[in-house]
Structure formats: C-alpha cells, structure tokens
Amino acid sequence: xxxxxxxxxxxxxxxxxxxxxxxxxxxxxxxxxxxxxxxxxxxxxxxxxxxxxxxxxxxxxxxxxxxxxxxxxxxxxxxxxxxxxxxxxxxxxxxxxxxxxxxxxxxxxxxxxxxxxxxxxxxxxxxxxxxxxxxxxxxxxxxxxxxxxxxxxxxxxxxxxxxxxxxxxxxxxxxxxxxxxxxxxxxxxxxxxxxxxxxxxxxxxxxxxxxxxxxxxxxxxxxxxxxxxxxxxxxxxxxxxxxxxxxxxxxxxxxxxxxxxxxx
Amino acid sequence: xxxxxxxxxxxxxxxxxxxxxxxxxxxxxxxxxxxxxxxxxxxxxxxxxxxxxxxxxxxxxxxxxxxxxxxxxxxxxxxxxxxxxxxxxxxxxxxxxxxxxxxxxxxxxxxxxxxxxxxxxxxxxxxxxxxxxxxxxxxxxxxxxxxxxxxxxxxxxxxxxxxxxxxxxxxxxxxxxxxxxxxxxxxxxxxxxxxxxxxxxxxxxxxxxxxxxxxxxxxxxxxxxxxxxxxxxxxxxxxxxxxxxxxxxxxxxxxxxxxxxxxxxxxxxxxxxxxx
Numbered sequence: 001x002x003x004x005x006x007x008x009x010x011x012x013x014x015x016x017x018x019x020x021x022x023x024x025x026x027x028x029x030x031x032x033x034x035x036x037x038x039x040x041x042x043x044x045x046x047x048x049x050x051x052x053x054x055x056x057x058x059x060x061x062x063x064x065x066x067x068x069x070x071x072x073x074x075x076x077x078x079x080x081x082x083x084x085x086x087x088x089x090x091x092x093x094x095x096x097x098x099x100x101x102x103x104x105x106x107x108x109x110x111x112x113x114x115x116x117x118x119x120x121x122x123x124x125x126x127x128x129x130x131x132x133x134x135x136x137x138x139x140x141x142x143x144x145x146x147x148x149x150x151x152x153x154x155x156x157x158x159x160x161x162x163x164x165x166x167x168x169x170x171x172x173x174x175x176x177x178x179x180x181x182x183x184x185x186x187x188x189x190x191x192x193x194x195x196x197x198x199x200x201x202x203x204x205x206x207x208x209x210x211x212x213x214x215x216x217x218x219x220x221x222x223x224x225x226x227x228x229x230x231x232x233x234x235x236x237x238x239x240x241x242x243x244x245x246x247x248x249x250x251x252x253x254x255x256x257x258x259x260x261x262x263x264x
Numbered sequence: 265x266x267x268x269x270x271x272x273x274x275x276x277x278x279x280x281x282x283x284x285x286x287x288x289x290x291x292x293x294x295x296x297x298x299x300x301x302x303x304x305x306x307x308x309x310x311x312x313x314x315x316x317x318x319x320x321x322x323x324x325x326x327x328x329x330x331x332x333x334x335x336x337x338x339x340x341x342x343x344x345x346x347x348x349x350x351x352x353x354x355x356x357x358x359x360x361x362x363x364x365x366x367x368x369x370x371x372x373x374x375x376x377x378x379x380x381x382x383x384x385x386x387x388x389x390x391x392x393x394x395x396x397x398x399x400x401x402x403x404x405x406x407x408x409x410x411x412x413x414x415x416x417x418x419x420x421x422x423x424x425x426x427x428x429x430x431x432x433x434x435x436x437x438x439x440x441x442x443x444x445x446x447x448x449x450x451x452x453x454x455x456x457x458x459x460x461x462x463x464x465x466x467x468x469x470x471x472x473x474x475x476x477x478x479x480x481x482x483x484x485x486x487x488x489x490x491x492x493x494x495x496x497x498x499x500x501x502x503x504x505x506x507x508x509x510x511x512x513x514x515x516x517x518x519x520x521x522x523x524x525x526x527x528x529x530x531x532x533x534x535x536x537x538x539x540x
Contacts, residue, residue: 165351166386166442171376171449172400256371258351262306 007215019044058132067126074135078104081143085244088147090154093263099247100146107142107239108135115232134232137208141193141233142240149189149241150248156181157252158264165259174253182245189241193234200230295363296453296485297325302347302357304340304509317343318354318509325453330479330486330501334528340509341489342383345455348487349378362452372400379446383458385438387430392416395430396445405449415444418481419474436467440474447482454478456488460495472498503528 022044029036061069078101085100093099112135116122122130157164160181167177200206201223205213208229212222252260302321305314318340325331333341346352347359350371359366366374388395396415397407413423419440425433433441439459446454456475460468476498479486486499496503496517505513505528515528 162382162384163386163388165380166382166388167398168351169349169375169380169382170398170400170445171372171403173372176400254353256350256353256367258353258371261352 058128061132062128065126065128067124070126070128070131073128073132074108077136077139078108081139085143085147085150089150091264093150093154093248093251095251096150096248099244099251100150103146103240103243103247104139104142106243107236108138110239111138111142111232111236114235115228119228119232133208134229137229138232138236141236145189145193145237145241146244148192149185149245152185152188153181153245153248154264156184157249157259161259161261161264168257168259172257174257174259175249177257177259178249178253182249185245186238186241189245190237193237197230197234201226206230294326295324296327296329296361297323297348297487298358298360299323299344299347300358300360302344302354302359304343304347304352304354316509318347321357321506321509321511323504323511323514325485325487325502327452328479328483328485330488330499332496332499332501332503333487333489333506334491334496334503335506335512338508339506341506342457343509344506345380345457345487345489348453348455349375349380351375351380376403376449377451378453378455379449379451380455380457381439381442381446381459384462385435385442387433387438387441390430391426392428392430392433392441393426395441396426396448398445407448411448415448416441418447418478419444420470434467436463436470439463439467439471443471443474443478447478451484453485453487456486456490458489458491460490460492468492468494475499 022040025040026037028034029040057073061073081104082097082100085104086096089096112131115134115138116125116131120130120134125131157178164177164181168174201209206226206229209222209226212225213219252263254260300322302318303316304318305316308314321340321344323331333344335341343352347354348361348366350359350366361369361374361378388398393412396412399405399407412426416423416425421437421440421444425437425441430438430441439462443454443459454475459475460471463471472492472495475486475488475495478484479499486501488495488499490496500517503513503515503517504511505515513528
C-alpha cells in the first residue's frame with residue numbers, strides 16, 4: 001500500500017481481535033489480586049458503545065453538514081465538559097455550573113473562532129471535519145485546566161483564609177486579598193500545559209498528529225497542524241482557568257470586601 | 265480610666281439595671297462603637313435551617329475605653345469582633361463607628377481605622393519591613409524608616425529586626441509585629457482576637473504589657489477577646505460575657521463596688537468559663 005492511498009480499512013473482526021489486548025489487563029488484575037475485573041468489563045463495554053455512538057452521530061453530522069447540527073454537537077460537548085469540571089470541585093460552590101459553563105464557552109469560542117476563522121481558514125466555518133475535533137481538543141484543555149485551577153483555588157482559599165482576612169483587615173480589597181491564591185491556582189493549572197510544550201513529539205506523537213499520519217498526511221503537514229494545536233491548547237488552558245478562577249473567587253467575596261468563610 | 269469608663273448597653277438585662285435611653289443619647293459623641301440588636305445567622309446547607317451565630321447583641325464602647333469579650337468557645341466572641349470592622353456582615357442590627365453606620369463607610373477605610381490583630385499572627389513572605397509596609401497601592405500613610413522604627417519600639421522590638429526574614433521570628437515577636445503593623449495604620453480602635461493564646465507565658469506577658477501600654481499612649485479604644493485574666497485586669501474597662509451568641513452578663517471592672525458576677529470572678533481567678 002502506497003503512503004498516499006489512505007488508511008488500511010479496519011474490519012469489525014480486526015477490532016474484535018484487539019480485544020485480546022484487554023485480556024492482558026485481566027491477567028494482571030487477577031494475578032495481582034487488583035480486583036479491577038468488574039470495572040474493566042464495564043470500561044470495555046462503555047468504550048465500545050460510547051465510541052460507536054459518537055461515530056454514528058458524527059457520520060450523520062458529517063453527511064448533513066448543517067451549521068445547526070454542528071452547534072448542537074458543540075453545545076452538548078460543552079455541557080458534558082461543564083459537568084465534568086464541576087464534579088471535580090472538592091466542595092460544591094453555589095453557581096459553579098454557571099461559572100464553569102461561562103468559562104468553558106467563552107474560552108472555547110474565542111480560541112475556536114481564531115483557529116478556524118483566522119489560522120486554518122476553514123470555509124464554511126462549520127465544516128464538521130475540522131470544527132468538531134478541534135473544538136473537542138480546545139474544550140478538553142479548558143475543562144481540565146478549569147477543574148485543576150478551581151480545585152486548587154478552593155483548597156488554597158480554605159487553608160489560607162487567615163492570610164486573606166489579614167489582608168482584608170489591613171485595608172486590601174477582596175480582589176487584592178485573594179490575588180496570591182488566584183495566581184497560585186493559575187500556575188498549577190498552566191504548568192502541565194507549559195511543560196507539555198517542552199517535550200511534545202519527543203516522547204510520544206500527539207494523538208492528532210498520529211491520526212493525520214495514519215490517514216496518509218505528510219508528517220510535515222501533520223506537524224504544522226500539531227504546532228497550531230499546541231498553541232491553541234495553551235490559549236484554551238490559560239483562558240479557561242483564568243475565567244473560571246476569577247469568577248469562582250468572586251463567589252467567595254462580597255462587594256463589601258468580605259470573605260464568605262462558610263462557603264469554604 | 266477608673267470611674268470615667270462607661271459602656272452603655274441596651275440589652276434587656278441592662279435596661280433592668282437602670283440604664284435609660286435618654287442617658288445614652290447625650291453620651292453619643294463619646295462613643296466609639298454602638299452596637300444595636302446585632303444578629304447573625306449563616307445559611308444552612310441544602311435542606312438545613314440557618315445556623316444562629318449571634319442573637320440580639322447590643323453594647324457600646326466609649327472612646328478610649330476597653331471592652332473584653334469572654335465566653336466558651338463557639339459563643340460568637342470572634343464573630344462580634346469581625347462585625348466591628350465588617351469582616352463579616354450581620355444579618356440584622358447595626359454597628360456604628362464614630363457615630364456613623366459602618367455600612368455607610370468604605371470597608372477598607374473602616375478596617376484601617378479599626379485594626380484587627382488575629383489569634384494566630386499572619387506573616388507574609390519577606391522581611392519584617394515588608395510585613396510592616398504591606399498595604400494596598402492606593403493606601404496613604406507614613407511608612408518612613410523613622411516611623412517603622414518607632415512602631416517596632418512601641419511593641420518592644422528592636423529596629424535591627426527590620427531586615428530579618430519574618431518567617432524566622434518567634435511566636436511572640438510575630439504577634440508584636442502584627443500589632444506594630446496595625447498601629448502603622450493610625451487606628452482609632454484595636455480589635456484583639458485572643459492575641460496571647462498562641463504564646464508561651466513570657467511572650468504572653470510581653471504582649472499584655474505592650475497592649476495595655478498602647479491603650480494609654482495612643483488613646484486607643486480596645487475590644488479584646490481573651491482567655492487571659494492578666495490581660496483583662498490590665499485593660500480594665502468592661503467585660504461582656506457571651507454564651508451561644510447571647511449576652512449572658514455585662515460587668516464593669518472599674519466599678520467602685522467591685523462586685524463581680526460569680527462566673528466572671530471564677531474566670532478571672534483563672535478557672536475555665538462555665539460551659540467550656
């Protein structure tokens with residue numbers, strides 16, 4: 001098969017043969033008494049069912065290629081990401097769902113518009129083949145970083161509440177008083193992304209690049225896409241965590257520059 | 265301050281003790297704090313009722329006067345203190361500072377005029393100098409070298425400490441730095457939340473000395489939460505005894521008859537307060 005003729009077709013039987021790989025996990029689990037067999041069974045079934053369902057939906061959306069289907073899919077993706085980010089907070093925060101939804105929607109919309117409209121110049125903009133996977137990557141990064149930053153913010157506000165009140169008592173505004181905790185949580189959220197940029201491509205090829213190369217793209221085109229993806233993930237991380245942390249920190253403060261300790 | 269100290273108090277019990285409202289009115293200009301029917305409840309979690317923290321508390325503090333809040337843990341003493349500089353918002357009732365409702369003041373301005381010294385001294389990263397000078401960009405005030413030295417001297421610390429890393433100070437030194445830091449804001453009132461509870465006896469003695477001296481040299485009004493009988497005696501003024509967010513007893517330490525409520529007498533003798 002020549003490199004330009006596209007990807008090798010994978011039959012359902014070939015996928016079934018891949019199930020043997022799962023057996024490796026079962027063997028380790030049984031041998032080492034890890035007790036993972038039940039979760040593993042559920043995980044295997046879910047992976048198959050979820051991916052098949054997504055595949056069927058994407059195939060339908062790709063075929064129809066209407067902007068409203070694309071927006072609907074993006075909306076559902078944002079909803080799921082919002083729930084996932086909120087569920088990772090160690091203590092419920094009133095209004096967390098709206099905070100996460102706003103942070104993820106804004107950070108994803110801004111990054112996506114720039115990448116689709118200005119960098120890659122996809123026409124029409126709602127071309128599902130581009131916008132859905134790219135939006136997924138952006139959203140995934142925003143979600144992870146928002147959850148990471150939010151969790152860190154909560155634990156820092158709790159453990160350093162005396163320090164916050166000491167600042168407030170010295171005449172600082174609420175925003176100034178929580179600034180050190182905001183900064184610490186943003187650093188915690190952004191460090192994995194920045195570190196990731198240092199080693200990208202050296203240890204393993206990023207998923208999107210792997211996919212493109214498998215699909216027959218030239219590695220040089222694949223890396224150009226991958227560079228855009230790395231930058232875009234960085235922007236999504238920064239925007240998502242900044243918006244989430246700023247909005248969430250605001251919930252713990254009142255207009256009279258008070259820390260609402262009972263929320264912590 | 266003996267004899268001149270007068271803390272007025274509009275709780276029912278106090279009315280029965282013969283303090284009338286008209287007496288209160290012409291004393292108004294001499295009062296630094298007037299607290300009226302203060303109540304505070306935190307919203308309960310989902311499906312839970314609100315949690316009462318303070319219940320109908322009223323008292324006042326004369327300019328330059330002292331008031332000590334005592335009571336078992338969880339009785340709301342610290343919360344009363346935090347209502348005075350508006351670090352927490354009462355659910356109902358009013359706090360008047362220097363004749364004005366604190367809600368009509370910028371909280372940041374209020375907190376510089378009513379300085380809080382917390383139970384555990386908070387040191388920020390950096391030197392003692394950094395810790396004394398820490399302030400919002402918009403803040404005014406004199407933070408000159410001479411002023412810092414004077415502030416340290418007032419709390420019994422030497423100026424050579426200025427360049428020490430604040431993290432290396434002892435507990436007593438840290439607490440005195442936080443008092444100096446509060447004084448640099450030129451406060452009219454000092455709120456002390458168990459300022460000696462984290463300290464060993466020699467440091468406790470030093471801090472108690474410092475506070476009682478400052479009260480006279482700076483004509484500061486002092487409201488303190490403390491379990492330290494020495495500090496109560498040195499401050500004089502009045503005692504307010506809280507249990508479960510309610511005023512249980514109120515007593516002047518300067519009264520000529522000196523007849524103290526039995527519970528407060530036992531407290532001052534060093535026993536634990538009832539209910540603790």
